[in-house]
Amino acid sequence: MAGVLMEREKSMFSISYNDRLKTYRRFMHQSFNPIAAQMFWEVEEQEARILVENILESPEGLFQHLRRNAAAVIMKIAYGYPVTSNDDHFVAIAEEGIKIASLASAPGKWLVNSFPILRFLPEWFPGAGFKTKAREWGRILYEQSLEPHEWAKEQLRAGTAIPSFTSALLQSSDGTFVDAEEEDKILWCSGALYFAGADTSVSVVKSFLFAMMMYPAIQRQAQEEVDAFFASENRIPTLRDQDAFPFVGAILKEVLRWATPAPFGLPHSTSQADSYKGYYIPGKTSIMPNIWAMMHDESVYSDPFSFDPTRFIGENPQTDPRDYAFGFGRRICPGQHLAENSIWIQMVLVLLTMTITKATDTDGKIIEPEVAFTTGLVSHVQPFKYQIVPRKTAASSLMLTR
Ligand code: HEM
Numbered sequence: 001m002a003g004v005l006m007e008r009e010k011s012m013f014s015i016s017y018n019d020r021l022k023t024y025r026r027f028m029h030q031s032f033n034p035i036a037a038q039m040f041w042e043v044e045e046q047e048a049r050i051l052v053e054n055i056l057e058s059p060e061g062l063f064q065h066l067r068r069n070a071a072a073v074i075m076k077i078a079y080g081y082p083v084t085s086n087d088d089h090f091v092a093i094a095e096e097g098i099k100i101a102s103l104a105s106a107p108g109k110w111l112v113n114s115f116p117i118l119r120f121l122p123e124w125f126p127g128a129g130f131k132t133k134a135r136e137w138g139r140i141l142y143e144q145s146l147e148p149h150e151w152a153k154e155q156l157r158a159g160t161a162i163p164s165f166t167s168a169l170l171q172s173s174d175g176t177f178v179d180a181e182e183e184d185k186i187l188w189c190s191g192a193l194y195f196a197g198a199d200t201s202v203s204v205v206k207s208f209l210f211a212m213m214m215y216p217a218i219q220r221q222a223q224e225e226v227d228a229f230f231a232s233e234n235r236i237p238t239l240r241d242q243d244a245f246p247f248v249g250a251i252l253k254e255v256l257r258w259a260t261p262a263p264f265g266l267p268h269s270t271s272q273a274d275s276y277k278g279y280y281i282p283g284k285t286s287i288m289p290n291i292w293a294m295m296h297d298e299s300v301y302s303d304p305f306s307f308d309p310t311r312f313i314g315e316n317p318q319t320d321p322r323d324y325a326f327g328f329g330r331r332i333c334p335g336q337h338l339a340e341n342s343i344w345i346q347m348v349l350v351l352l353t354m355t356i357t358k359a360t361d362t363d364g365k366i367i368e369p370e371v372a373f374t375t376g377l378v379s380h381v382q383p384f385k386y387q388i389v390p391r392k393t394a395a396s397s398l399m400l401t402r
Contacts, residue, residue, distance in 0.1 A: 001104050001105070001109075001110040001112055001113055001130065001134060002014060002101065002104040002105040004119065005112065005119055005130070005131060005134035005135075005138070006104060006134045006135075006137055006138035006141065007138045007142075008138060008141065008142075010184075010188045011141075011188060011191070011192065012024055012188065012189065012191075012192035012196070013101075013105075013192065013195070013196075013266065016269075016271075017271065017330065017331075020185065023185050024185065024188070024189045024192075025330075025334065027165075027169055027185070027186065027189050028189065028334035028335070029334060030168075030169075031165045031168060031169075032334050032335055032336075032337060032338050033337070034337045037337040037338050037341060038239075039163070040073075040076075040077050040338060040341070041238070041239040041240070041341060043073060043076045043077060044073055044239065044338075044341050044342040044345050045238055045239060045345055047069050047072050047073050047076070047342075048069070048342070048345040048346045048348075048349045049349060049399070050069070050072070051065055051066070051068075051069040051346055051349070051350075052349045052350055052352075052353045052354070052399075052400075053400065054068070055350070055354065055388060056353065056354060056388070056390055056400070059387075059388035062209070062386070062388070063206065063383070064086065066202045066205050066206055067095075067198070067202055068083065068086055068091075069202075069205075069346065070197070070198040070199075070201045070202045070342075071083055071088070071091040071094065071095075071194070071198055073197075073201075073342050074193055074194050074197050074198050075088075075090060075091065075094075075148065075194070076162070076164065077164060077165055077193070077338065078148070078164060078165050078166060078190045078193045078194065079148045079149070079151060079152040079164050079165075079166050079167075079190065080152055080155060080161050080162030080163065080164035080166070080167055081148055081151060081152065081164075082162075090147065090148050090151075093140075093143070093144045093147065094144055094194045094195075094198070096140065096144070097140065097141050097144040097194070097195065098194075098195060098198070098199060100137045100140060100141060101141065101195060102376065102377060104134070104137055105377070110130060111130075112130060119131075123135075141191075144191065145187055145188065145190065145191025146187065148190070149166060149186075149187045149190060149191070152164060152166040152167055152170070152190075153166075153170060155167070156170060156171055156177075165189075165190055165193065166186060166190045169182075169186045169189075170183065170186060193335070196333070196335060197335050197338070197339060199378045200261050200262060200339065200378050201339050201342055201343060202380075203259070203261040203378050203379065203380045203381075204252075204255055204256065204259070204261050204339075204343050205343055205346050205347070206380060206381055207255050207258070207259035207261070207380075207381050208251065208252075208255045208343070208347055208350075209350070209356050209386070210259070210369075210381045210384055211251070211254075211255060211258065211259070211307050212351075212356050213356045213357060213358055213369070213384070213386055214307065214358075214369070214371070215307050216357070218251065218307070218309060219351070219355065219356070221247060222247055222248055222251055222347075222351050223351050223352075223355070223391070225245055225246075225247045225248060226245070226248070226348055226351045226352050226395075227352075227393065227395065229241065229244055229245070230352070230393075230394070230395040236349075236352070236395065236398065236399050237345075237348050237352075238345075239341050239344070239345055242344060245348065246313060247309065247313070248344070248347060248348060248351070249312075249344075250309035250310065250311075250312040250313050251309045251347065252340065252343060252344060252347065253309070253312045253320060253321050253322060254307060254308065254309040254311070254312065254321075256295075256321045256322060256325040257295045257301065257304075257321035257325070258295075258305075258307050259373060259379070259381060260291055260292045260295045260296075260325065260379060261325065261378060261379060262291060262325070262327070262377065262378055262379070263290075263291055263292035263375075263379050264288045264289065264290060264291060264292070264377070265288065265289045265291050265327045265328070266327065266331070266377075267286055267287070267288050268286070268287045268288075268289075268331065269284055269285065269286055269287065270282070270283055270284060270285045270287060271283065271284075289327070289328065291324050291325065291327075292379075294324050295321055295324065295325075300318065300319050301318055301319070302318070322336070322340070326339075349399070352391070352393070352395050352396055352399065353390065353391055353395075353396040353399060353400065354388050354389060354390050354391055354396075355388075355389045355391060356386050356387070356388055356389075357386070357387045357389060358385075358386065358387070359385035359386055359387050360387070367385050369384040369385065370382065370384075
């Protein structure tokens, strides 16, 4: 359904391991490896500042502000496109695309995935409405990638392009444009970034805020680390300061473990028969890595359901969850460094400027939130009530008056 019928075999998420995929991976590695990803630090820092300003201005819109941040960071990185409002056209179509893609790839929803022969039914045949749907959805998803791509190309031609993933690949240093075949690969690649990066990043920052609310002593300790940096350096932290924040770093690891954002990674398929620890696995078997189970394995993580960043600090740190959270092998997430940077700077600026606490009801009684997560390709903490208390510190006022 989500591949052949929607004509999305060229999509990064449907494509098998072949030369075209190798080109996609090369493009992404070129732009998003740890050193190259530094090119996007400024965008991530600027957008994190806008995020905290927005939260302090209208805390009731917290979840919407997080989405806006992820959208703005990705659209800038992918196309050099500035998102300036909450009802941005490109963001709206990308969000619609995410909804369609999750429906189209929902396990068990489409009979044609179990009985591929059904794809030969004519569209007018009773019960073959899925074919019309697939054609229409395929068109919408393609346009969702095409429109911002054309916009970026136009900016390049006009000489007004902001450096981005698309602009860097479309035009070589001597000013010549790539050929149509190469351009098609770039279009499909950029089109994958929003799908892969927006919802996952939002999930992690939301879980971070939830954890800070549930574990106030940990929030306080993290704020002390951030405050101590400001006291000694007299400036707002930036992405180049990450090493100076071991406790914040440990919190990021613990959020990725405790609230596993992609619990089953992405589904894969064996290209040939194999055996693993005595289990025979036939060729073309669907494989879904149970990342959630790895993150909650008692033999690796003591007391796995408690949120405890200190498990990653000291003489014998427990296994780094970043080794699993972003998948495995040759399909490992190419946006890992980008994501970690963007999430880290949001965490630090939030800790610097505000405290998140549990909400109270009209009688002043604390509302105890349930610790529960949604299922799906990307898992989110269930919506929760909260209170945001602005921090009146010198660092906070310095940052917010800039
Ligand atoms: C915290 C945020 C993120 C998490 C937890 C995450 C996690 C993952 C996981 C588990 C996979 C599947 C890997 C596998 O198949 O073994 C994946 C694939 C992918 N991710 Fe991420 N990701 C995140 C952010 C991003 C960002 C920001 C981008 C790019 C802007 C991105 C781009 C991709 C792409 C393109 C793939 C498909 C790679 C392929 O199939 O070869 N991700 N990600």
